[in-house]
Amino acid sequence: MDSLRTLYRYRQLIATLTARDLKARYRGSILGFFWSLANPLLLLAVYTIVFTFFFPSALIHPYPLFLFAGILPWTFFSAAVLESTSSISSNAGLIKKVMFPAEALPLVTVASHLVHFVLAMPVLLLATLGFALHGDITISITILLVPVLMILQTLFVAGIAMTVSSASVLFRDLRDILTNLMQLGFFVTPILYLVDRVQSRPLRALLRLNPMTPFVVSYQDVLFFGHLPGLADTLLMIAYASFSVAMGVTVFGRLRDTLAEAI
């Protein structure tokens, strides 16, 4: 609870640091924030080519759009979590030399990745509009639910970011472990395919256990398929988000006092 109160008090700080993060990242680069889109766009291009020309999948059409709807939330999740592992150690000066609310650091990381995610949405919407004009897809009102999904996902990501950021100060290899897990996670999240099409039972079970599954599926539901997220998925998202925040606050609270000396 203490953490939450501190956070409210430092909301200006978080906003300013996020702005600093973004400004510093794009200063001196001509393409600015489009660099943050480069990675998902590249992924999109590669997978579209692979699955349109090499292993054509007639079941999902238009496939690039389907991919796009899943890749963006996944990128937000994986990039924010991975970067938050170093958010505290790379700001050691602040933790050791300034009275600084350490909780702000992973949240700044999450916030700046959320900004990237939000800025990528117009590109996705434009693509959707393009396909809709072409007659491949109809735009549904469910798109309006995207912000709700974003809020839930941000809470989920923030909780994990707080956990791993503080834990990685004590366990320096956490980042390497997570990098590998994320690579694996990309394939056990239904981004490239639909859960229903998976034949193998154990793999299906694994997909169900992956906390990112309900999020990605729900984004696909509202953005691509144009229907409401399933009840089970909705409840799971709420459960995961609450559990994640509780875990983040607890772990961070437990470790906060040791950060300044362990760093």
Added chain:
Amino acid sequence: MSDYAIALTNVSKSYRLWGRGSQFATLKSALLKRDLALTPETSVEAVRDVSFAVDRGEAFGIIGRNGSGKSTLLKLISGILKPSSGSVRVNGRVAALIELGAGFHPEITGRENIYINGIMLGLSRREIEARFDQIVAFSGIPEFIDQPVKTYSSGMYVRLGFAVAVHVDPDVLLIDEVLSVGDEEFSAKCVAKIQEMKYRGVTLVFVTHQLDQVRNLCDRALWIDHGEPETIGDPVRVVDAYLQAVSSTQTAPARAAADELKTPATAIAPRDDAGEEERWGSGEVVLSRVILVDSRGDELVALGPGTPVSIEMDVTVRVPQDDFVFGVGIYHADGTCVYGTNTDLEGLMPEHLETNGRVRFVMPALDLVAGTYRIDAAVHTRNGRAFDYRRGVIRFVAGSRVHDIGVYRPKHHWKFEGGIAFHEIDLEQRNVPVEVAEAMREARKPRGKV
């Protein structure tokens, strides 16, 4: 509101040393060994059982050797570190100058960094806007303010960092060894700013190796050694005790003499003018008697304006010296230094000090405004190690018919030309309500002859 700004009660701080001398365990090894215990194998006690309180508006110095726990203490006060045991209480907004410009981001401009740094130090955006011009003016680098900080020289970096930190308007300012940075001009500016803050009632805590700063700026000092408080109290005395300990030149008889002179180190020493003389030093040379005398050589306890007066010191030599300095200082009862000098400052090179003698500091006139004053007299080596330091050895009252203010009265008179005229009255009969005039007369009576 309580009257202390900072209170530490039995504070100890241990740093943990993690397994096998390496600071970081890895999750992999922890999982493989099924041993996720976060218990350290050994710990180092950086600060042990420290208790002290700092009053509001007090300037408090912390000195000690490297690794004695000074900076840890400061970080404990600031809240960056949490004590392993004991409690730290601080009243009011704290700003810590532990590293100037910590948190500046190299890629963005000075202007933006001022905002970010200010917010990190606890200001709101609006508060920073209000102070922005002052900060830039103080930093002295307005022409670079819109350049990215990475283009700054280290001096400019420090200037900007200090400028932001002192404009936070803290109630408590913690300073770790940062006054020594920057060029002479900026250093002087920093010291002046800190004095101004002290004057405004900001509580200051310094950690420094510049003992002169402790002597000049602090009301009290703490000498900490191996994490334990050694001495606390009058800064000149504490600095001196520290110097004595650090200098390895101390001889056995001198140490015995020092023990004889030493006043016990109390946990909380009187802050300023408690009325008691404080005395310390190694005792090789002793000021056996210090008095204030008039021109005829009679002892004085009160003086009026324009009185010729001398400070007379009887010197007893136990161990002959060839490095010695005599010094005197006159202080107002509120602690303001009216004047201080010594033989070394005035270009008198020591030749020999072999047998007992007498030193006289002669002032043809000592024009002080009315008030209570005290005199410090000392004999010490040229690098400041005291043989005998007598703080407040003389206390005297200066009286005056005129109720002017300040500490120094320049020789003066009024001159009027043209159509401006006054007539003089007896000052005792001035146009004040009767009871006030009486009270004033009553109050002045005990001051003796005027």
